[in-house]
Amino acid sequence: MEQISFLIILLLIIGIVLIIISLMQKDHPKQYKNDDNDKKYEALQPSLDEANQAIKDLNELHEYMMSELNKKQKELMLIYDIIDEKERKLKELQEIPLKEPMKNQKVISDPSTLDEELSTRERVKDMYEKGMNIETIAKTLNIGKGEVQLLISLFFKEH
Incomplete structure (x- = not known):
């Protein structure tokens, strides 16, 4: 009887050791x-x-x-x-x-008036650089404010 209980205890210890080893292998x-x-x-x-x-x-x-x-x-x-x-x-x-002829009508009788159109662009640029506002430029050159704004935006694009 003593041998059987020793064997049972030994088997229990071996079982516990095997369970511990298997748990360690799962974590490893x-x-x-x-x-x-x-x-x-x-x-x-x-x-x-x-x-x-x-x-x-x-x-x-x-x-x-x-x-x-x-x-x-x-x-x-x-x-x-x-x-x-x-x-x-x-x-x-x-x-x-x-x-009757219109007041603001431009009649191009000679090609030199085309240069006036180019000079208008330059005059707008110069006047704006001198600090004149859009309304003043438009009145001085007898052109629309929108045209002045367009010319200014083309000359001075934001960078």
Whole structure:
């Protein structure tokens, strides 16, 4: 009887030792897996950093492109306004009878008047650089404010 109880105790001890060993072996491979994952993460880190930098660069490019598009849209809206103003003036002029010459009518009798048109552009630029406002320039040169704004925006584009 004593041998049987000794055997039972011995078997219990062996069973407990085997259970402990099996539990230790389950934890040990996880350590290897974590080390492998850390090594893989370290190997991928430069690629992840490059991808993050590319995303930042793309965001900056997006912001720049949007600001440029907004600027161009504003310029186009100004041009559309000028066109609408010119179209309205043209309709008004078409309604006036042609019995007598119009006050603001320009008759090009010789080619030297084409130089006046070029000099108008230069005069707008010079007057604006001297600090004159748009209304004053328009009145002085007898042209529309929209035309002055357009010429100024073409000469002095925002950078």
